[in-house]
Amino acid sequence: MNQAYLSLGTNIEPREAYLTEALELLEAMGRVTIVQRSSIYETAPVxxxxxxxxxxxxxxxxxxxxxxxxxxxCQSVEQQLGRKRGIRFGPRTIDLDILTFNQENSNVERLIIPHPRMRERAFVLIPLQEIAPQLILPIWEKSIAEMVLDLPETDIKDVRKWTQKGSVEE
Incomplete structure (x- = not known):
């Protein structure tokens, strides 16, 4: 069995429904078992x-x-949920990214593991820290908790725990 961490993101309504549907579709075929999930965070676009x-x-x-x-x-789940690849970093029904896969370092045309920009993204590191703070990525020789400490405060302030429909926790 392989262990992976995936990030999920959506900014097209109904956002919460897209996250829920993505989680259900990931497990539906029995190819993925969700072991842990972070809280949901509302984040400014990057x-x-x-x-x-x-x-x-x-x-x-x-x-x-x-x-x-x-x-x-993951890409088939994105397609089932109507993902359109138009504007780079633009609006999307759902975005699924593989952050890590076992302790592999991989760089092939379609997949770089660990995700090359994850260490710069508060919207990835803060939820990941919630479920795996001690996870160490050999390529960077730092734990997730240490990487969060390296983030600029301006990035961190834009990541707010989302507690229920329409509200955020400061």
Whole structure:
């Protein structure tokens, strides 16, 4: 069995429903078992700023799939939920990214593990820290908790725990 951490993000309504449907679809075929899930966080957009805020979360999964098969499976879930790939970093019904896969370091055309920009993204590291603070990524020789400490305060302030429909926890 392989262990992976996946990030989920959405900023097209109904955001919460897209997260819920993605989680259900990931487990529906028996190819992925969700072991842990973070809280949901509401976050400001990064890159392309002319769009709505995102709901983000991270899950730990067990899977018999290879990393490439998991990527293809995640992309099929995105397609089932109407993901359109138009504007880079633009609005989306759902975005599923493989953050880590076992302790692998991989750099192939379609998949880089660990995710190359995760260490710069508060919207990934803060939820990941919630479920795996001591996870150490060999490529960077730092734990997730240490990486969160390296984030600029301006990035951290834009990640707010989302407690229920329409509200955030400061």
């Amino acid at each position: 890159g392309y700023l002319e769009q709505a805020d995102f709901l983000n979360m991270v899950i730990e999964v067990d899977t018999p799939l290879s990393s490439m098969s998991l990527l293809e499976y």
